Amino acid sequence: MQAARFYANGRQLRIEETPKPTVRPGTGDVLVKVAGAGVCRTDLHILDGYFDAMIDRIPFTLGHESVGFVEELEQSSSEIREGMPVIVYPQLTCGLCHACRSGDDMRCIKGRFHGLDGTDGGFASYMKTDIRCLIPLSTSYGIEELAPLADAGLTVYHAIRRIVPALGHSRSVAVLGAGGLGQIAIQLLRVMTPAQILVVDVAEPKLKTAQELGADRTYLSAGAGKDSASGILEELRKEKINAVLDFVGETETVKLALSVLEKGGSYGIVGYGGRLDTDTMSLVASEFKIFGSLVGTYAELAELVEIWLRRKMKITINRYPLSRIEEALSDLRSGKTSGRCVVVP
DSSP states (O other): OEEEEEETTTTEEEEEEOOOOOOOTTTTEEEEEEEEEEEOHHHHHHHHTTTGGGOOSSSEEOOOSEEEEEEEESSOOSSOOTTOEEEEOSEEOOSOSHHHHTTOGGGOTTOEEBTTSSBOOSSBSEEEEEGGGEEEOSOOTTGGGGGGGGTHHHHHHHHHHHHGGGOOTTOEEEEEOOSHHHHHHHHHHHHHOOSEEEEEESOHHHHHHHHHHTOSEEEEOOOSSTTTTHHHHHHHHTTOEEEEEESSOOHHHHHHHHHHEEEEEEEEEOSOSSOOOOOHHHHHHHTOEEEEOOOOOHHHHHHHHHHHHHTTOOOOEEEEEGGGHHHHHHHHHHTOOSSEEEEEO
């Protein structure tokens, strides 16, 4: 089979012929025929060296947002059958540690992450996972569109659940960044909260998409630089913003968030790359709740899939054959795409 393998030498992906994975007796192994695998900014960060300390095996196959069909399973199950369409929870977990037993499996002490730490992922014709990672899908039609839910959507959903208590009918939430994650967030916020949704981005086309997806108001930021947010700062301060979701995570968006958030507000950081720098007195006086959001739990992914399918929400995806994985990564890096990139083996 073909797979996109990451090599540290040259920090590159190579499309290679590799053996089809085999399931091992007594392990819970499952073989999934991949229908689609989302391309994520994390894949760029792997190529750029952000995760070198976590990677313990090279080469390995990238891809941590995967959907497909059960090809073979090692043990019989009333829930999972051969041929069934599934989405793959990206983290392999032990099921026995305190975190797993508490339903907080994303923090499993023995956790392994498909396509990130040396564990083979979904940029391949087939991927091997554990039966405990699979969530059955009620439809097989166009399931590649659901691939981004496995990480991008899950991370957004996990963050929104944490800010929901702060959002009543008269409250506002600001979404910083209207790319793939921001577009998912707008739709989920519309379903999960009564709050007014305000969206900030540097690109007018993305703000237009945000309006189509349900944003109440949009704001065009000037772009990168010291004064990028100065033109919209006063406008946003009038909106009584009780929560901010930051899908950019650069130093300027951090400053903007802390400048417009009401006292007692919640600031969720999903994007990363910048720095958070503020004096402790300001935090004490404002009683801000600041948190990071990294993926989510298996149960949250199952909930998200049900919400997404029942509410008929959508993700704009750009399909690429596996042979054009480098083009997909380049388009993502340059910001050429609107929505999410998905590799279709």
